[in-house]
Amino acid sequence: NAGVTQTPKFRVLKTGQSMTLLCAQDMNHEYMYWYRQDPGMGLRLIHYSVGEGTTAKGEVPDGYNVSRLKKQNFLLGLESAAPSQTSVYFCASSYKGNTEAFFGQGTRLTVV
Amino acid sequence: QQQVKQSPQSLIVQKGGIPIINCAYENTAFDYFPWYQQFPGKGPALLIAIRPDVSEKKEGRFTISFNKSAKQFSLHIMDSQPGDSATYFCAPARGASKIIFGSGTRLSIRP
Numbered sequence: 001n002a003g004v005t006q007t008p009k010f011r012v013l014k015t016g017q018s019m020t021l022l023c024a025q026d027m028n029h030e031y032m033y034w035y036r037q038d039p040g041m042g043l044r045l046i047h048y049s050v051g052e053g054t055t056a057k058g059e060v061p062d063g064y065n066v067s068r069l070k071k072q073n074f075l076l077g078l079e080s081a082a083p084s085q086t087s088v089y090f091c092a093s094s095y096k097g098n099t100e101a102f103f104g105q106g107t108r109l110t111v112v
Numbered sequence: 113q114q115q116v117k118q119s120p121q122s123l124i125v126q127k128g129g130i131p132i133i134n135c136a137y138e139n140t141a142f143d144y145f146p147w148y149q150q151f152p153g154k155g156p157a158l159l160i161a162i163r164p165d166v167s168e169k170k171e172g173r174f175t176i177s178f179n180k181s182a183k184q185f186s187l188h189i190m191d192s193q194p195g196d197s198a199t200y201f202c203a204p205a206r207g208a209s210k211i212i213f214g215s216g217t218r219l220s221i222r223p
C-alpha cells in the first residue's frame with residue numbers, strides 16, 4: 001500500500017514563480033490536510049478538505065490555494081512564491097477528524 | 113476553541129529514565145487524544161491514542177494518561193531508549209473538525 005504520496009520531494013523556486021504540490025492517498029479517506037513545518041514552529045495547518053469538492057482555510061492560508069477535484073488528490077498551489085514560504089510541506093489524510101492521520105514523506109521547498 | 117498547549121518544548125533524559133510530555137486543551141468536545149512521533153526527515157506517525165472513556169492506555173513502553181476534568185493528557189515513556197529520540201506532537205480532535213497539532217516536544221535520550 002502506498003498510503004500518502006507527495007510530489008515532488010524537493011524543489012527550488014525563484015521568488016515570484018508558481019508551482020503546485022500534489023498529494024495522493026489510496027485509503028479512501030474523506031479528510032485531507034496540508035501543513036507546513038518550520039524549525040521550532042511545529043506543524044501549522046494551511047488548508048484542509050473534508051471531502052471531494054470541498055476546501056477550507058487553516059491557520060496560515062495566505063499565499064496558498066488548494067483544490068480537491070478528486071477524492072484521492074489534494075493539490076496545494078503557490079501562485080507567486082516568496083522566501084517566507086521556504087519550508088517543509090506535509091500532506092496528511094484521515095477518515096474523519098478524530099481518527100488516525102497518515103502523513104506523506106514531505107516536500108522540502110526553498111524559495112530564493 | 114482549538115487552542116492546544118504542549119509542554120515542555122524540549123526534554124533531555126538519560127537512558128532508562130521516564131520522560132513525560134503534557135498536552136492541555138480547551139475544547140471539551142474533543143473525543144480523540146493522540147500522540148504522534150516524528151523522526152528527522154520523516155512525516156509524523158501515530159504513536160498511541162486514547163478515547164475519553166478510559167483514563168489510561170498502555171502500548172509497550174508508551175502510556176497515555178488522560179484527565180478529563182483537568183482537560184489534559186500526558187505521554188509517558190518507560191525505560192526510554194536512544195531510539196526514542198524524536199519530536200512528539202499531541203493533536204486532540206473531534207469527529208468533524210480539522211486536526212491542529214501542539215507545538216511539539218523535542219525529546220533527546222542520552223546513552
